Amino acid sequence: xxxxxxxxxxxxxxxxxIARRVRELNVYxxxxxxxxxxVPGENVKGVILSGSPFSVRDKEAPVPDLTYIKGKLxxxxxxxxxxxxxxCYGGEVLPSDTREYGKAMFSVSDVNDxxxxxxxxxxxxxMSHGDTIVKIPENYIITGSTHNIRIASFRIADEKTWGxxxxxxxxxTTQGKTIIANFVKEICGCAGDWTPESFxxxxxxxxxxxxxxxxxxxxxxxxxxxxxxxVLLNKAVGDNLxxxxxxxxxLRKDEFKRVLTTYKNIGLNVxxxxxxxDFLGALDGISDPELKRKTIGRIFIEVFExxxxxxxxVKWLAQGTIYPDVIESASVNSPASTIKxxxxxGGLPEKMNLKIIEPLRLLFKDxxxxxxKSLGIPxxxxxxxxxxxxxxxxxxxxxxxxxxLDILREADQIFIEELKKRSLYDKVWQAGVILLPVRSVxxxxxxxxxxxxxxxxxxESIDGMTADFSRLPxxxxxxxANEIINRVKGINRVAYDISSKPPSTIEWE
Ligand code: XMP
Numbered sequence: 001x002x003x004x005x006x007x008x009x010x011x012x013x014x015x016x017x018i019a020r021r022v023r024e025l026n027v028y029x030x031x032x033x034x035x036x037x038x039v040p041g042e043n044v045k046g047v048i049l050s051g052s053p054f055s056v057r058d059k060e061a062p063v064p065d066l067t068y069i070k071g072k073l074x075x076x077x078x079x080x081x082x083x084x085x086x087x088c089y090g091g092e093v094l095p096s097d098t099r100e101y102g103k104a105m106f107s108v109s110d111v112n113d114x115x116x117x118x119x120x121x122x123x124x125x126x127m128s129h130g131d132t133i134v135k136i137p138e139n140y141i142i143t144g145s146t147h148n149i150r151i152a153s154f155r156i157a158d159e160k161t162w163g164x165x166x167x168x169x170x171x172x173t174t175q176g177k178t179i180i181a182n183f184v185k186e187i188c189g190c191a192g193d194w195t196p197e198s199f200x201x202x203x204x205x206x207x208x209x210x211x212x213x214x215x216x217x218x219x220x221x222x223x224x225x226x227x228x229x230x231v232l233l234n235k236a237v238g239d240n241l242x243x244x245x246x247x248x249x250x251l252r253k254d255e256f257k258r259v260l261t262t263y264k265n266i267g268l269n270v271x272x273x274x275x276x277x278d279f280l281g282a283l284d285g286i287s288d289p290e291l292k293r294k295t296i297g298r299i300f301i302e303v304f305e306x307x308x309x310x311x312x313x314v315k316w317l318a319q320g321t322i323y324p325d326v327i328e329s330a331s332v333n334s335p336a337s338t339i340k341x342x343x344x345x346g347g348l349p350e351k352m353n354l355k356i357i358e359p360l361r362l363l364f365k366d367x368x369x370x371x372x373k374s375l376g377i378p379x380x381x382x383x384x385x386x387x388x389x390x391x392x393x394x395x396x397x398x399x400x401x402x403x404x405l406d407i408l409r410e411a412d413q414i415f416i417e418e419l420k421k422r423s424l425y426d427k428v429w430q431a432g433v434i435l436l437p438v439r440s441v442x443x444x445x446x447x448x449x450x451x452x453x454x455x456x457x458x459x460e461s462i463d464g465m466t467a468d469f470s471r472l473p474x475x476x477x478x479x480x481a482n483e484i485i486n487r488v489k490g491i492n493r494v495a496y497d498i499s500s501k502p503p504s505t506i507e508w509e
Contacts, residue, residue, distance in 0.1 A: 001043040002028040002198070003190045006069075009327075010034050010052030010062045010080050016324065017169040018048055018078065020364055021180045026192035028362075031327050034064040046074040046188030049081025051167065055095070055131050056080065056087040063088075074160040076115075076183045079129055082163030086154070090137035096148075099130045103172060106152055110143040113155060115162050115182050124174045125152075125166035133165065160187060196367070196374035200232065203359055207236035211316055216357060217308050218318035219300075220245040220270060221389065222259045225320035225360060227381050228372040230268055232359050233318055235375070239269045241318070244307050246300065249276025250391030250400075252416070253409040262381060275303040283393060283400045289509035292400070296390045308352060317354040321361050322368060324463065365463060385430045386464060394509040398437040403490075408435045410488040411454050418480050419458075428470050431458040433484075434497075434508045442485075442492035451492040456480060459506055467501040 005022050009015045009031050022029035029048075032038060040047075047069050054061045064084075069075065077085045087093040105122040125146070133151040136142065144153040144164075153164040162183070168176035184190050216233060220226045220243045233241045245263065247256040260272040282295050308314060349356055360368055372382035392408055393400050412433040419425040434455040442449040456477070461467035481494035497504075 001041070002194050002202075003192075004041075004044045005029040005184060005188065005190070006037070006040060006044050006047045007031045008034050008037060008047060008049050008064055008081070010050050010054065010064075010084075012051035012053070012080065014167055014169050015050045016327065016364075018050060018180075019323075020366075021169045021177065022048070022184055023194060023364065023367065024177075025181055025184050025190070026194045027184050027190045028194040034062045037064055037066075037069070039068050040073060044073065045190050046076070046183065048183075049075065049077040049084060051079035051081065051128070054080065056083045056093050057095075057131070070161065071159050074183070074187045075162065076187075077161070077163040078169070079165060079167060082154070082165055083129075083131055083133055085156075085161065085163045086133045086136050086140070086151075091133060091140065092135035093131050094134050096130055096132045100127045100132075100148060101129075102127060104146040104148065104152075104166065106144055106146050106166060108144045110141065110155075113143045114186050115153075115155070115164075115179060116143065117182050117186060118178055119175050124172070125168075125176075126170045126172040127166050129165060133163075162187075196371045199363070199367075199371055200235070200374060203232055204236040207233060207357070207359060210357065211237060211240070213237075213240065214315035215311065215313055216241045216316040216318050217311060217314050217354075218243050218320075219304055220263065220268075221320075222251070222255060222384075223320070223387060224365075224372060224382055224384060225322055225368055227263075227377060228368050228375065229318055229320040229359050230263075230270075231266065231375045231377055232371070233357075234268055241269060242311055242314070243268050243270040244304060245270055245272050246303055246307075247272065247274045247276055248279040248296065248300065248391060249405070250279060250296070250393045252387070252392070253413040259381075262378065266377065266381075271307065273303060273307055275299070278303060280400065280402065285399050287398050289394060292393050292509070293390050296393060300389075305352065314352070315355060316357050317349050317352075318357045318359065321358040323360075323362055323364050326361050383426065385425075385428070385432075387432075388507060394507050395432055395434045397434065397508060404435055407452065407488060407490045408433060408454070411435070411484045411491060414483045414487060415456050415480055418476070418483065422476055424472065424476065428458045428472075429461040429467065430464070430506060431456075431470075433457070440493045444492065449492045452490050453493045453495065454484065454491055455495045455497050455508070457497045457506070457508075459501070461501075461506070464506060467506050469496075469498045469500055472496075 007019050007029055019029040019031050083093045104125055104127045106125040108116045108121040136154050139157045140154045141157055142151050142154050146152045155162045168179040218230055230243050263270045279299050282299050286292055369382050396404050415433050436453045438453045439450050440453050458470040459467040460470050477496055484494050
């Protein structure tokens, strides 16, 4: 049992960020919706109350049951969390004259406060609130203020409870990391036992105990999550893990062969299945993006089931589900327990009577990469850009054909290789090429051409939820365009996508 910080979620967009900041200190954190707070075990060392889109004065404002927490464990209330601690215990919270959003200078008025140890005064913080605490309960002490807000932070005199109006978890709060570290380490006394190595050790033990020598199957996609899940399971159960890697005909150039070889080289018991005919046949004539996705999902299940049935006595289905999917499915905003469709091998476990095992369900993406590195997985696998499950099918606008796939594969390979040559691959979060259903006029030598247009896309992101287009050097882009037009038959024009997400998305479909 790792030392744990519980994070109570009131629906703030920053809740996951709080959890990540705590984990960056090598302390395990767990997010729970405000209406499903577990009774804390001995391993829980402290509790953080998140922000919220609600006002504490709203009729439908989230109200947590803190019976086992308040006065018993250290608490840090952030924004709504702080307002809740003031409002519900005899203080007063009123609407601000103007919604305060953005940077503010925060001055510490109690220099002995443990929460602000080592913090400059004033220090830059990030505010985002429509309400202000105007009066605190009797036994509360004001510990800091800003130009606009008298009560920007407080603590309760006879309790280990703190409240801050600003957001320490966001990057713009310059010393936010120190404030969170003060809470987690100084106040809650966490030593920091959450490391990739300790995660690997405890997971291996847990997997062994759970599966007791029974066979497990897992679908490998070539992506980081399923790869790390496979290597971890393989360390725990050896060849009792059987992996299936399906070629859906929508992968990048030579990817299936290359990745299959790497999987075998790292000792995985893996079967490669070429099912490209099944997928391309089913996709014939389909233009609608969602229908493409559904078709690919359906065929994947058919193929996977067919292959899985060939293996006798399988009892477990392993999935590469990660923590954001788990939180999403149990979040304040979507209480329904649905896992993202591409992680759920739709109905297969029930049909085949399989139990589910998800060894990465506690990890954020960056932690999956760290665990992968610690497991010795080659960076060729752990350092790869994300790639969508439906593959190149959603990068061909309109119907997917073999001819278009071939054109796109060549262009995509040139772009990715050039990124690697110029050491830009690791600086970009995701990159790829999109083939448009548009032809344009060009001139090559003395001849007029009338051929396809491709768009190159490269983005910076942390988790794919938001993204900004990469500012790649002009000379680099010019060279990529030149290489693609000269080397790929059927393309005579290259455009660069300079849209960010939101309002655009990373993929075009
Ligand atoms: P968007 O286009 O929504 O993409 O900005 C965000 C991230 O998700 C990937 N993506 C998918 N991954 N199945 C997947 O497994 C899908 O249907 C799918 N659609 C988008 C996308 O590549 C990016 O990393």
